[in-house]
Amino acid sequence: MHKVKIGLIGAGYRGIIHLENCLQRDDVNIKAVVEPNIEHHQKIHQLFKKYKQPLPTIYKDSNGYKEMMTSITLDAVIISVPWDFFFEITAFVLQFPVYVGIEAASATSLEQLYTLKEIKETHGTQCMLLENTCFHRDVMAIQNMIDQGLFGELVHCRGGYEHDLRSIKFDENMNYGEGAKGEASWRTNHSITRNGDLYPTHGIGPIASFLKINRGNEFVSIVSHASKSVGLKSYVAKHKGEHHPNAKDKYILGDVITSTLTTKNGETVILTHNTNVPRPYSLGFRVQGTKGIWIQEHGNHLHLEDYTDRDEWMNQPHQIFNKYDHPDWKKYQYDAAKTARHQMDYFVLKEFIEAIKSHRTPKYDIYDMLTWLAISPLSEQSIKEGNRTIKFPNFKEKRTEEAIY
Amino acid sequence: MHKVKIGLIGAGYRGIIHLENCLQRDDVNIKAVVEPNIEHHQKIHQLFKKYKQPLPTIYKDSNGYKEMMTSITLDAVIISVPWDFFFEITAFVLQFPVYVGIEAASATSLEQLYTLKEIKETHGTQCMLLENTCFHRDVMAIQNMIDQGLFGELVHCRGGYEHDLRSIKFDENMNYGEGAKGEASWRTNHSITRNGDLYPTHGIGPIASFLKINRGNEFVSIVSHASKSVGLKSYVAKHKGEHHPNAKDKYILGDVITSTLTTKNGETVILTHNTNVPRPYSLGFRVQGTKGIWIQEHGNHLHLEDYTDRDEWMNQPHQIFNKYDHPDWKKYQYDAAKTARHQMDYFVLKEFIEAIKSHRTPKYDIYDMLTWLAISPLSEQSIKEGNRTIKFPNFKEKRTEEAIY
Secondary structure, X not given: OOOEEEEEEOOOOOHHHHHHHHHHOOXXXXXXXXXXXXXXXXXXHHHHHHOOOOOOEEEOOOOHHHHHHHHOOOOEEEEOOOHHHHHHHHHHHOOOOOEEEEOOOOOOOHHHHHHHHHHHHHHOOEEEEOOHHHHOHXXXXXXXXXXXXXXXXXXXXXXXXXOOXXXXXXXXXXXXXXXXXXXXXXXXXXXXXXXXXXXXHHHHHHHHHHOOEOOOEOEEEEEEEEOOOOHHHHHHHHHHOOOOHHHOOOOOOOOEEEEEEEEXXXXXXXXXXXXXXXXXXXXXXXXXXXXXXXXXXXXXXXXXXOOOOOOOOOOOHHHHHHHOOOHHHHHHHHHHHOOOOOXXXXXXXXXXXXXXXXXXXXXXXXXHHHHHHOHHHHHHHHHHOOOOOEEOOOOOOOOOHHHOO | OOOEEEEEEOOOOOHHHHHHHHHHOOOEEEEEXXXXXXXXXXXXXXXXXXXXXXXXXXXXXXXXXXXXXXXXXXXXXXXXXXXXXXXXXXXXXXXXXXEEEEOOOOOOXXXXXXXXXXXXXXXXXXXXXXXXXXXXXXXXXXXHHHHOOOOOOEEEEEEEEEOOOHHHHOOOOOOOOOOOOHHHHOOOHHHHHOOOOOOOHHHHHHHHHHOOEOOOEOEEEEEEEEOOOOHHHHHHHHHHOOOOXXXXXXXXXXXXXXXXXXXXXXXXXXXXXXXXXXXXXXXXOEEEEOOEEEEEOOOEEEEEOOOOOOOOOOOOHHHXXXXXXXXXXXXXXHHHHOOOOOHHHHHHHHHHHHHHHOOOOOOOOHHHHHHHHOHHHHHHHHHHOOOOOEEOOOOOOOOXXXXXX
């Protein structure tokens, strides 16, 4: 069997998970790894040893990906890099005849996204955002229930990224930026320079899938709102006192960002980004149709007219989830259970690899990626312009006037 | 002791509750009841008998309220009428030297609200929207926790009215309008002629209170969105077939209406109106501050930094609710337990009566009422204008240009 030859760009927090999941598969051959941060190299070595595979070429230079692309023949590349490098690296890699898998990222302008569209359309490259939440068991089961009509006609969805990142945005000395540990070295700067939904794909991926966006439906408009930004400075003040330099008014990212989107088919969507204040992690999904509702917050809550009494929540929602588990989940859940970290990571990688092996377009293609990522610059723009409702670009079409600013 | 002399305008579904709660109090004397629907008269008679009080003047004519106001000396009037009569009756009654209590209603234009403001300011009448949710035990406890700093600085709130009204909007023959039973006779017509948040006060009352709106803070802007309207026709089709005249595309009220409001102090608010599709009843409250979050959906969920581990929901939220129950709740909960229907109805009436007895402004005054009710016409306008963000009027100030349309 021909193994899929993959090069990994980035083997940090997320990249290392993709590496291990690739090593677990018998249809993948890791040909190279690019990782400039030598702190991660020990773990890389350990993994190849653990899975009894020969160490491939390891590039330690941050430009190593260019050398890899020009000197090694690959079927696919997986890019898992800090947001600041997402565009530059993706734009370069898309010029090569490989499948490009991209870990959840953040785009800073529509310009970037239209550039990626142009490169893709010039070179015909296949590209998939590896949004694992689209392959979460609950999300796949809900998709199955939607497809089988249990929710009736959908009218409204919600979701988002509500993750208290304060202990990630600051290291234990309440520092961030160059020299700070972990994601604080790069992620926090976005809270100082940007005010919008910085990380929309975990929420919008599943919702776009439920609503069949780019499959006959499309987003039509978006308007975004930012609350004041007081969470980060009060967090630093709590730990280091209000005179600490990072306890000042330097953050512009609203603590809670909400965006409302409309679709061609008449549904509305509310997306939330909430990373500066305390709360338990949640993607806060909601699907409301003419026959029922799903809310995921502090557990799964279902009301389905065909199964539930009027005005009641289902007592044992897990039973209906079990019944409607997606066929893929039922078939591969035990393989997925062996996977590093999340089972959904197994399924998202499986889809990517299978698309490569059968030379087909992945389930989520570059137009899905561009649509989802566009929410960041669009939300920033809407907030900057006083919560103006902005036309949502259709990346399958030529760029139009409204989308240029 | 001088008893507060009250005239009731409307003794239907909600008015009859106010009547019974008034009859239970030893400081109230019901002097007159206006109720044109004779179906309700038997219940009125029963209640006066039950509480051993002499039957007062009963007006059976729909204009009886005018006769009552001019011929009977009253301290206060409680208006509980279908939305269509709210404005006309309130505008009339506000001209008299009485306290006016108004059951949750729906305004159809800013014009109406500015007219009420003018009458109030000419005559100096006291007026309180009897929004019982402001006096719900959980809401009062959360208010207490907010006041004691448990949530830190507030940044974002949510709430609304999510109530599957399909079996109220249609009688058992799937009819509505004149001749239909119950609220279907008047309420459904609003789903055919209006597209906006028809019933905002249950949600916005508590939120405005949490955010101290009209107490140093104010709403600055609002933008609203409507999903498609398919819930009502599919409900009728399900029960009577798709050829039933009421299973047609005649409804314009979006099944899910969402409004995003901003405030002078930098908080954002999302308000939901959801009455055409199946789901369990919920006011969907959320309060997010720099130190914690409360979500009320399928129960009460609390994360308070001072009490809860990072990323965890509180295991026994009722314990903290018990601890922080509002002093009024602790003191009067046993009296409230005897009340017709909801305990919160006891507390809202108590506040109204006590304001009258001590000749003071009620806790929620006419400016609160105008602010809350304005959400209906503003949301309709925003939706009509393609989800335009509209400046929110400040009813304490003179009417400005933006508010005229």
